[in-house]
Amino acid sequence: MSLFWRIFGLNALVLGTATALLLWAPVTVSVPVLLTxxxxxVGGLAVMLVANAALLRWGLSPLDRLTRLMTTVDLLRPGQRLPVPGGGEVGELIRTFNAMLDRLERERATSSARVLLAQEAERRRIAQELHDEVGQSMTAILLVLKRAADEAAEPLRGELHQAQEITRESLDEVRRLVRRLRPGVLDDLGLVSALTSLTHDFATHTGLRVRRRFDPALPALERETELVLYRVAQESLTNVARHADAERVEVSLRHADDAVELCVTDDGRGIEAVCEGAGIRGMRERALLVGADLDIAGAAGSGTRVRLNAPVSGRRP
Known part of the structure; x- marks a missing residue:
């Protein structure tokens, strides 16, 4: 039983007992009891109960709101706070809870930043090893196969050519993985070129039609902000390929006020058909890393829109 109903039940019991005493006690009520x-x-009792219930509901409503927020709060959606209803124990409780949320959000943002930076460093290391070790070894294998195929007779030459093609396809796949792990074009040519390359590879491998709309003059961004925008676009496109069952995708990047807005829209099944899993939560954590706002909207049958507003808070040297 909730606190409201416990308090209301106790008050009703006390008031009911008092009314019974007034009805049957000869000191205050006529004997026998007159109908009037x-x-x-009884009317007075009903009025007192209704008034008591209304006052209790009004007085305990901040606790009800606090309970609902405690069960639904998500640290990946910062800014969820309750207004403090003046002083008293309830106000102090809500102030303490808001302060706790402030502290938890700061700690979550700090820990997420450490994890994501470590993740990017590990991706760079793996990409470097794939490029230097596996890539070079497969390139050497291609050269050996080519020499062997040039000197071999049929039908061995055909088999060597087939092995050469398989090795070349595997080398292309390794290079594609390296680009996904470490977008070197982002460091060399900037965000627009990196997104252009990303969407081109996405269209090539999935067969979906991709429309790009990039502002020609975007402000200079911090490297972390560019990386967050790139990774959010990458994860959004991955979700489209895996879950959306879409035919067309639009990727836009524009300068709006003091922010850069990335928008990835598809015409697939909609966000209701896809649960918010690790990929979307990862995008929210990346958005927190640079103080960006992430909004994911959609409905069944009308596609999904992922929009990220990243503030232009700094400039690259």
């Missing part, structure tokens, strides 16, 4: 007296007393 009974009606007045």
């Amino acid at each position: 007296e009974a009606v007045i007393l």
